[in-house]
Amino acid sequence: MKSLSQKYNSFITSLLVCMETLLCGAMFWFIIEHTENTKWEKIIMASDIQVTLTLMLIFALCDSATGIVLFKRKVFAFEIVGRISRTMFFFSVSSFLIFQIGHYMDAWSYSYLYYLITLGFTLCLERLILRYIVKKYRTKGKNLRYVVLVGSSRSINELYYEMTGQDWSGFRVIGYFDYEKNNEMPVECKYLGTPGMIEDYLKKNKGIHYLYCGLRDIYKNDIIKIISFCENNLIRFYSVPNLHNYVQNRVYLDMVGSVPILKLRSENISRLGNKFIKRAFDLVFSSLFLCTIFPFVLLVVTIVTKITMPGPVFFKQKRNGLNDKEFYCLKFRSMKINEDADRLQATKDDPRKTKWGNIMRKYNIDELPQFINVFLGDMSVVGPRPHMLKHTEEYSKLIDKYMVRHLVKPGVTGWSQVTGFRGETKELNEMAGRIRGDIWYIENWSFWLDIYIIYKTIANVFIGEEKAY
Secondary structure (H helix, E strand, O other), X not given: OOOHHHHHHHHHHHHHHHHHHHHHHHHHHHHHHOXXXXXXXXXXXXXHHHHHHHHHHHHHHHHHHHOOOOOOOOOOHHHHHHHHHHHHHHHHHHHHHHHHHOOOEOOOOHHHHHHHHHHHHHHHHXXXXXXXXXXXXXXXXXXXXXXXXXXXXXXXHHHHHHHHOOHHHOEEEEEEEOOOOOOOOOOOOEEEEOHHHHHHHHHHOOOOOEEEXXXXXXXXXXXXXXXXXXXXXXXXXXXXXXXXXXXXXXOEEEEXXXXXXXXXXXXXXXXXHHHHHHHHHHHHHHHHHHHOOHHHHHHHHHHHHHHHOOOOOEEEEEEEOHHHOEEEEEEEOOEOOOOOOOOOOOOOOOOOEOHHHHHHHHOOHHHOOHHHHHHHOOOEEEOOOOOEXXXXXXXXXXXXXXXXXXXXXXXXXXXXHHOOOXXXXXXXXXXXXXXXXXXXHHHOOOHHHHHHHHHHHHHHHHHOOOOOO
């Protein structure tokens, strides 16, 4: 059975979806009315009311499916805008397909694009204003949630600061219970007594909404009693594992059957559906490139390479890929044939490079054969750059979490490369920075992040990069 607060939140969310659906329809109707007797009027193939109602139904479904994070206790502007972006993406694609297939209207028109952009901007503005109002309301002491903490571990300590750091979150931490007073807890967080006193305290103070427990497993009997009391008195119980002694980064809850586990990273990129999306994109992108632009590039590179230096056009080198599996990475040869190719990185004034090789490296032309690796499945368009075997062997011993980058396929371009960690790594901290970027990419992957990285890579080709050598 839903609690009163849950019913209230569901009601407010449903009300907001209804309001935004009406806004969606009103804006479309406004555009229709103001395009009468113009060339845009011809885009509507069905009755105005039929198109508008269909549009509103599609929007309501998309808005409900993506959810609204507006009223969460701790949510930031970028999260709100990100959620609206998801709603607008699904709404745009769904409405386009339905209108085109059903011959409702010409969804390719500029007026419909203008409508979608205007609606997205208006929704962002509307939700950010509402969020501002909610924050002001909670800052004034309204809509508060009262909390007690159990335990005084480092995790509980940090939880206190997370809840009280911003007044607009609407949390009020009353204090904490533990077997003895802990001087490392903030002085503002009042010591309320031992865990055995919790029941009496909660019976006398009926306004407590949440209880966060960070006691160790050895106190399981006390924990069970606390859970039982909370469950029977409509108090939300949350367990706070103390992982900070050995894990510093965010962890994620998962289930193995009925057993809960905590993962060190979410690895969205490794989920079956996301792997399918990424591989499908890789195949389409690499196929289009290899069948259109690459033959002309290959012809020019072959001619110039044969004129300027002896030896093969392609350079292949064993590198580490997915799950540390070795594969041959293909490149256009930019150096004279040398014995150090599998041992030394290219440097700015490397005598092994030719003038033609410098040009190819500056504009990333030497990397283009790697789209063959992408097509074959050894690489992805976007991912951590593959390293030569010797570097993997050396850096894996020197840099913590270095091997995490091999949980995904290496890429032709990557997050580290577009954020300043491209090229030669003279210092160990430069390679460590690249590895941090690779791990960030794995933990935060999305299809749109890949698109952004591709855009940044292409932009950098024209803008120029300091480390492009």
